[in-house]
Amino acid sequence: MYDTTYYRASSVSDATSKLAGTEDGKFLAGGQTLIPTMKQRLAAPSDLVDVSGIDALKNISVDGDTVTIGAACTHAQVAGSSEVAQAIPALVSLASGIGDPAVRARGTIGGSIANNDPAADYPAACLGLGATIVTDSREVPADEFFVGMFETALEEGEMVTAVKFPKPAKAGYAKFPNPASRYAMVGVMAAQTANGVRVAVTGAGNDGVFRHSALEEALGANWSADAAQGVSTDAADMMADIHGSSEYRAHLVGVMAGRAVDNS
Amino acid sequence: MTKVTMTVNGKARSAEVPDNTLLVDYIRENLRLTGTHVGCDTSQCGACVVHVNGQAVKACTMLAASAEGAEVTTIEGVAASKDDLHPMQVAFKENHGLQCGFCTPGMIMTATDMVSRYKEAGKTLDEHAIREELEGNICRCTGYHNIVKAIADGASKMA
Structure with a gap:
């Protein structure tokens, strides 16, 4: 997997504003597709904004x-x-x-x-x-x-x-x-x-x-x-x-x- | 680098790791708990299954950073003490539920998870259900028959 920068979002607005400031960032939810894809180097997002911890989305x-x-x-x-x-x-x-x-x-x-x-x-x-x-x-x-x-x-x-x-x-x-x-x-x-x-x-x-x-x-x-x-x-x-x-x-x-x- | 803090097998653990560190690599390389295996690297085989906050997940398909604050249990943490075996481990031993043993840690973690989930939901864990629940765990030796038997036996031992 290529390098990436991880960020855990606390709310929806936190997630979207964090992603807006990245070069080529992606939202990370459960990661069951994104992580395998990154492991195969088919995706290389500069940043990952983890939204799986946002209670309002659950x-x-x-x-x-x-x-x-x-x-x-x-x-x-x-x-x-x-x-x-x-x-x-x-x-x-x-x-x-x-x-x-x-x-x-x-x-x-x-x-x-x-x-x-x-x-x-x-x-x-x-x-x-x-x-x-x-x-x-x-x-x-x-x-x-x-x-x-x-x-x-x-x-x-x-x-x-x-x-x-x-x-x-x-x-x-x-x-x-x-x-x-x-x-x-x-x-x-x-x-x-x-x-x-x-x-x-x-x-x-x-x-x-x-x-x-x-x-x-x-x-x-x-x-x-x-x-x-x-x-x-x-x-x-x-x-x-x-x-x-x-x-x-x-x-x-x-x-x-x-x-x-x-x-x- | 990201600081990760989690409870692994009842002990508080913490480390600075690169952001792209997989949970399984953190467990194996940083914590030196090598019972959790890496079989396929494509999220299919289930040799890396651990429990995160009580749920069986593939540790190769989750970042260590995503497990921040979590309670993690690995195969090293299932038995009551170092000299004991968990009832499910006993059942695998008695039913010859393994040959090479590479997939066994993941099988045990998946097995104990399915037993507790079915018990909680009040559902019967029959042979068909066990086979369906093993969808995400691959064994290349046994042909699964003894694994299925072991899990049914282990489920009764866990009761």
């Missing part, structure tokens, strides 16, 4: 039909939350399937969505449930937040502080994990929301997480695994790597969408 609250999860909440915290389990059980099942137990003890929701790994689980949750991303300066709908692979609408130095999930009538998540990394080969969040059926796919798309309009239409007409599996996905839009061809992923999208419906 709350989960349910207010009416909105579940608000602080950016520094760990996956284990979400997975173990009885409040979230009652409001959006699909979110608990998604969080309990991220990485492994030690990763879930450190990794955070804010870190996951700010990184927007094309195979991460939380981007599918945000997009599929129609969440709103809260930052230190504004609120961004998930539809506008996830711009592309590892790209988000976050401005330089802008920090995710919370995610607001509207409670769906029904939602389910299913993923086919890569057997080695546990990242999604394909992960699908399907939800019946106040604004109709939403379906988000992670792990598969060339441009990262995306909404699948054909699946949304099919499931809007008939909420069933059969309806999902009858929808085909264009392989040209899918990623291909040593773990699976684009045709394989295109096929998996329908299968995982069906299982997501079964899980709802």
Whole structure:
């Protein structure tokens, strides 16, 4: 790992002002992606501003039909939350399937969505449930937040502080994990929301997480695994790597969408 | 350089370390507690698992500076005394839950963490659950069968 300068932030404003004064600094939350990336020398931030100790970012609250999860909440915290389990059980099942137990003890929701790994689980949750991303300066709908692979609408130095999930009538998540990394080969969040059926796919798309309009239409007409599996996905839009061809992923999208419906 | 202060196996420890020092390197190099291992360097194998504030984490994927003020327990700190073994260590010994032993410290730390988490949540730690919970710990010798048996046995011994 290259040299870096560490700073522990005490509050959100402390974190953003500290980062603003750095040459090429980054926020450090649970570090479960950033630290391995730094160890491989694929990232070399001049400074790390550790936000994992900011208590204000660690709350989960349910207010009416909105579940608000602080950016520094760990996956284990979400997975173990009885409040979230009652409001959006699909979110608990998604969080309990991220990485492994030690990763879930450190990794955070804010870190996951700010990184927007094309195979991460939380981007599918945000997009599929129609969440709103809260930052230190504004609120961004998930539809506008996830711009592309590892790209988000976050401005330089802008920090995710919370995610607001509207409670769906029904939602389910299913993923086919890569057997080695546990990242999604394909992960699908399907939800019946106040604004109709939403379906988000992670792990598969060339441009990262995306909404699948054909699946949304099919499931809007008939909420069933059969309806999902009858929808085909264009392989040209899918990623291909040593773990699976684009045709394989295109096929998996329908299968995982069906299982997501079964899980709802 | 950053000054880090934490409690490791019940003792207050403190040192000035470079900011990019990993917790596992601090434990092994500064504190000379070499029971915590480094297996893969890519955050996958779990040989470096220690408890930080009661949670099992990968010490190779956390900066020492991030553990400021924390209570850390390593494999050297699980038994009641130097001459004792923790019930989970006894179970690994009795069930032949290891061959080369390289992954064992991480396995034990993960095992005691899962037993206490399941107990706290009132959930049953059956064989399937043990296998799922071992997702982040890799063993290249045993094929896991005896590790799973050892953890089930250790869980009953910890009760």
